[in-house]
Amino acid sequence: MDNIAGSKSTLTWLVHISVAAxxxxxxxxxxxxxxxxxxxxxxxxxxxxxxxxxxxxxNLTLRSAAPETQVEQNGLYVIEGQLFEDGAKAKISVWGISxxxxxxxxxxxxxELRKGGNITVQVDGSYxxxxxxPFTGSRGSRVFVTATQPPKFTLFNYQDMLFKDGxxxxxxxxxxxxxxxxxxxxxxxxxxxxFAAYALAWMEFPGRAILVxxxxxxxxxxxxxxxxxxxKFHLEIGIGKGYxxxxxxxxxxxxxxxxxxxxxxxxxxxxDIIENARVDGATDFQIFVKLILPLSxxxxxxxxxxxxxxxWNDLLVAKVFLxxxxxxxxxxxxxxxxxxxxxxxxxxxxATAAFVSIAVPLAVFFAMQKYLVRxxxxxxxx
Amino acid sequence: xxxxLLAGVAAFxxxxxxxxxxxxxxxxxxxxxxxxxxxxxxxxxxxxxGHDYAYVxxxxxxxxxxxxxxxxxxPNVAAFPQPGLAGDMAKGGFxxxxxxxxxxxxRENYAAGQSWVDLGTYAGPDGADNLYGFFxxxxxxxxxWYSPExxxxxxxxxxxxxxxxxxxxDQIVADGxxxxxxxxxxxxxxxxxxxxxxxxxxxxxxSPADYDAWVKNELKFNDPKVVAAIEEFGAFARNxxxxxxxxxxxxxxxxRDSPKGLFSSPPQCYMHRQASFIPAFFPEGTxxxxxxxxxxxxxxxxxxxxxxxxxxxxxxxxxxxSPGAHALIAYLQSPEAHEIxxxxxxxxxxxxxxxxxxxxxxxxxKMNDILLGATTFRFDGSDLMPGGVGAGSFWTGMVDxxxxxxxxxxxxxxxxxxxxxx
Numbered sequence: 001m002d003n004i005a006g007s008k009s010t011l012t013w014l015v016h017i018s019v020a021a022x023x024x025x026x027x028x029x030x031x032x033x034x035x036x037x038x039x040x041x042x043x044x045x046x047x048x049x050x051x052x053x054x055x056x057x058x059n060l061t062l063r064s065a066a067p068e069t070q071v072e073q074n075g076l077y078v079i080e081g082q083l084f085e086d087g088a089k090a091k092i093s094v095w096g097i098s099x100x101x102x103x104x105x106x107x108x109x110x111x112e113l114r115k116g117g118n119i120t121v122q123v124d125g126s127y128x129x130x131x132x133x134p135f136t137g138s139r140g141s142r143v144f145v146t147a148t149q150p151p152k153f154t155l156f157n158y159q160d161m162l163f164k165d166g167x168x169x170x171x172x173x174x175x176x177x178x179x180x181x182x183x184x185x186x187x188x189x190x191x192x193x194x195f196a197a198y199a200l201a202w203m204e205f206p207g208r209a210i211l212v213x214x215x216x217x218x219x220x221x222x223x224x225x226x227x228x229x230x231x232k233f234h235l236e237i238g239i240g241k242g243y244x245x246x247x248x249x250x251x252x253x254x255x256x257x258x259x260x261x262x263x264x265x266x267x268x269x270x271x272d273i274i275e276n277a278r279v280d281g282a283t284d285f286q287i288f289v290k291l292i293l294p295l296s297x298x299x300x301x302x303x304x305x306x307x308x309x310x311x312w313n314d315l316l317v318a319k320v321f322l323x324x325x326x327x328x329x330x331x332x333x334x335x336x337x338x339x340x341x342x343x344x345x346x347x348x349x350x351a352t353a354a355f356v357s358i359a360v361p362l363a364v365f366f367a368m369q370k371y372l373v374r375x376x377x378x379x380x381x382x
Numbered sequence: 383x384x385x386x387l388l389a390g391v392a393a394f395x396x397x398x399x400x401x402x403x404x405x406x407x408x409x410x411x412x413x414x415x416x417x418x419x420x421x422x423x424x425x426x427x428x429x430x431x432g433h434d435y436a437y438v439x440x441x442x443x444x445x446x447x448x449x450x451x452x453x454x455x456x457p458n459v460a461a462f463p464q465p466g467l468a469g470d471m472a473k474g475g476f477x478x479x480x481x482x483x484x485x486x487x488x489r490e491n492y493a494a495g496q497s498w499v500d501l502g503t504y505a506g507p508d509g510a511d512n513l514y515g516f517f518x519x520x521x522x523x524x525x526x527w528y529s530p531e532x533x534x535x536x537x538x539x540x541x542x543x544x545x546x547x548x549x550x551x552d553q554i555v556a557d558g559x560x561x562x563x564x565x566x567x568x569x570x571x572x573x574x575x576x577x578x579x580x581x582x583x584x585x586x587x588x589s590p591a592d593y594d595a596w597v598k599n600e601l602k603f604n605d606p607k608v609v610a611a612i613e614e615f616g617a618f619a620r621n622x623x624x625x626x627x628x629x630x631x632x633x634x635x636x637x638r639d640s641p642k643g644l645f646s647s648p649p650q651c652y653m654h655r656q657a658s659f660i661p662a663f664f665p666e667g668t669x670x671x672x673x674x675x676x677x678x679x680x681x682x683x684x685x686x687x688x689x690x691x692x693x694x695x696x697x698x699x700x701x702x703x704s705p706g707a708h709a710l711i712a713y714l715q716s717p718e719a720h721e722i723x724x725x726x727x728x729x730x731x732x733x734x735x736x737x738x739x740x741x742x743x744x745x746x747x748k749m750n751d752i753l754l755g756a757t758t759f760r761f762d763g764s765d766l767m768p769g770g771v772g773a774g775s776f777w778t779g780m781v782d783x784x785x786x787x788x789x790x791x792x793x794x795x796x797x798x799x800x801x802x803x804x
Binding site: 040041042045046059060061098099100102138139142144227228231232235240241319320323324325326327328330337338339340341343346 | 405407408409413414415416417436437438439440441446449450452453454455456457458529531532535536557559568638639642645646647648649659662663665666672
C-alpha cells in the first residue's frame with residue numbers, strides 16, 4: 001500500500017511540475033506583450049521587453065540646443081543645457097561627436113567640434129559648448145552617448161488608443177458592435193444545438209447514426225469554402241450584409257461543434273433517470289427541459305465560452321458578412337487592424353489593443369471557468 | 383419592379399442634373415494616419431458636391447474587394463493599389479468604364495499622360511478596351527534614403543551614377559562600415575521589397591521596351607536579361623559585407639524595421655533603398671530633410687538609358703455605378719483634390735496644374751520633381767503581372783534567392799508558375 005501511495009505522490013508532483021511549466025510557457029508571451037504595451041514604438045524597436053525591466057546600457061543619439069539659443073559671455077559664444085529630456089536619470093559612460101567614433105571621450109572631457117568650438121559633456125548629460133565664433137546652422141550638434149538608463153514605461157499607448165480624438169468614439173462603437181454580434185451569435189447556436197443534441201442522443205428514429213456521422217463530418221469542412229456562396233445567398237434572399245447575416249453565419253459555422261459536444265455530453269447522462277421519467281409519463285419535451293438541460297449545464301457553459309471567444313476574436317466572418325462599405329458596423333478586431341496602419345507596423349498599438357480586447361473574454365472566462373473544466377472533463381473521466 | 387423604380391429615379395436625377403445627394407461608399411487600402419488623409423479629401427468632395435461619403439480601409443484590400451465584388455456587395459468606388467487586380471476585375475465585369483472624356487483629360491493634365499491612360503485602360507468582359515481606372519496618389523520607388531549627417535561625419539558624397547554608388551559602397555566597406563540595410567520581411571507579402579530592387583535594376587540595365595515585354599511575359603522570366611538583373615540585386619543583397627547583419631538577415635528582417643539601422647548609434651548602415659512612403663517607419667521625431675534625406679537611385683553612366691523612375695500608385699475605379707461615384711472621379715480631377723492631400727503627408731501627383739507650394743515639406747516637392755523629371759517612368763512591374771506571379775511566386779522566389787538559391791533556378795521557377803497560369 002505504501003508503495004502505491006508513494007508512486008501516486010510522485011505522479012502528482014510530476015503533474016504539478018508539468019502544469020507549472022506549461023503555465024509559464026503560455027504566460028511568457030502574454031507577459032511580454034503586456035510589458036510592450038507600456039513601451040513606445042522606438043523602445044520596442046531598439047531592445048527586447050525583457051531588457052526593459054532593468055537599467056540598461058544604450059547607445060543614444062542626442063542633440064544639443066540649436067545655435068539660436070547661444071549667449072555671449074566674455075567674448076565667447078556659449079550654449080549650455082541638458083542632453084536628456086527632463087526627468088531622465090541616466091549616467092553617461094562614454095560619448096563622442098561623430099557617428100564613426102561614438103565612444104572617444106569620457107564624461108568631463110572636452111571635444112573639439114568639426115565646425116569650430118568645443119563641447120564638454122558631464123556624466124549626467126549636462127553640456128557646455130564654447131566658441132570664439134558664433135555657432136551657425138539651424139540645429140544643434142549631435143552627441144553620441146553610451147548611457148545607462150533606468151527602465152522607462154509610458155501609458156501613452158493606452159491613452160492614444162482609448163482617449164485620442166476620434167479614436168475614443170471609434171473604439172466605443174466597435175466595442176458595442178462586437179457585443180451586438182457576439183451575444184446573439186452565442187445564444188442562438190446553443191438553443192438550436194441543445195434541441196438537436198437531445199434528439200440525437202435520446203430519441204430513437206431511423207437514420208440517427210447517419211445524422212450524427214454527418215454532423216461529425218461537417219466538423220472538418222473549412223468555413224472558408226462557404227464564405228462567398230453563403231454571402232451571395234444572403235444577398236439574394238435580402239438579408240444582405242448586416243447583423244442578421246453575421247448571426248446566421250456564426251450559428252451555422254458553430255453548429256457542428258455545438259451539436260457534437262452537447263450530444264456526447266447528453267449521451268453520457270445516466271440512462272436510468274431518463275427511463276424513470278419516461279415510465280412516469282414525462283414527454284420528451286419535459287425530459288429535455290426538466291432533466292437534460294439542468295444536468296447539461298456544464299457542457300452548455302463550456303460551449304458558450306468557446307463560441308463567445310471565437311465570435312469575439314473573429315475577423316474573417318465579420319468582414320465577409322457584416323462590415324459593409326458604410327463603415328458603421330465595424331467590430332473590435334477590425335478597429336484594431338485600422339489602428340495598426342496601412343503597413344501594419346505599429347507594434348505598440350498591437351500590444352495595447354490585445355490587452356484592451358482581451359479584457360472581456362477574460363472576465364467571461366473567469367466567471368464561467370469552473371463549468372468549462374467540468375464540461376470538458378465530464379465525458380472523459382468517470 | 384422596385385429595382386426599375388429605383389433605376390428610373392436615379393436616371394431621372396441624373397438627367398435632370400440636380401445634385402441628388404447620396405452616400406458614396408469608398409473602399410481603399412489606407413488605414414491609420416493615411417485614412418485621415420483620404421478622408422480629408424473625401425470631406426472636400428462632400429463639401430464641393432453635396433454628396434455624403436463613407437470610407438472603409440482594409441489591410442487585405444486585394445482579397446476583400448474580390449469577395450465584395452463576387453458577392454455583389456461592392457462599394458461605389460475602390461482605390462486599387464495594383465492595376466493588375468483592377469484589370470482582372472474589369473475583365474470579370476465588375477468595373478464601370480469612366481465617363482467619356484476622362485482619358486483626354488488625363489492625357490492633357492498628367493505628366494506622361496498617355497502612360498497613365500494606358501495603365502488605367504483594361505479589356506472589359508466583352509473584350510473591348512475602356513478606361514476604367516483613374517490614377518490618383520502616386521509613389522516614387524527609385525529612392526535611396528540616407529542620413530546626411532552620417533555622410534558628413536564620414537566625408538561621403540551623394541553618388542550621381544550607379545558606378546559611383548557601387549564605389550561608395552566599397553568605400554564604406556573599406557572604412558569598416560556597412561553600406562546597406564535591406565529587409566524583405568512583410569508578413570504574408572514577404573519578398574516584395576526585393577521585387578522593387580529587381581525592377582529598378584531591370585530599368586537600369588535593359589531598355590524600357592524590354593521592361594514592358596518582361597512585365598507582359600513576352601520576355602521570359604528566365605531570359606538572361608532578367609537573370610542578370612536579379613544577379614545585380616544579388617551583388618548588393620548577397621554580399622555579406624554590403625548588408626547590415628549579413629546576407630542571411632536580408633530575408634528575415636522586416637522591411638518596416640530595416641530603415642531604423644540608418645539612425646542607430648553607431649549607424650548599422652548608410653543607405654536604404656525604399657519607396658517614398660518609408661519615412662512613416664523612421665524613429666519618432668526623425669525630421670525628413672534634416673535627419674534623413676534621399677537621393678535618386680542612380681542609373682549607370684555607361685549605359686544610355688536616361689534616368690528611369692520606378693513608381694506605383696493607386697488607381698480609382700467605379701465598382702458600383704452611381705452618379706455619385708462619377709462625381710467623385712470628376713472631383714479627383716480638380717487641383718483642389720490633389721492639393722488637400724499634398725498639404726498633408728505622403729502624396730505625390732503627376733497632375734501638372736497643381737500648386738506645388740502647398741506640399742507640406744520640401745522633400746515631397748523634391749520627390750515630385752524626380753517624378754516629373756523622369757525620362758522613363760515605369761509602373762511597379764510586380765503590380766502589373768498576374769497576381770499569382772506579381773504577388774506570389776515573384777515574392778517567394780526573391781526570398782529563395784536571398785536565401786542562396788541561384789538566380790537561374792529562381793527565374794525558371796517563376797516562369798514555370800507564370801506558364802501554369804496561362
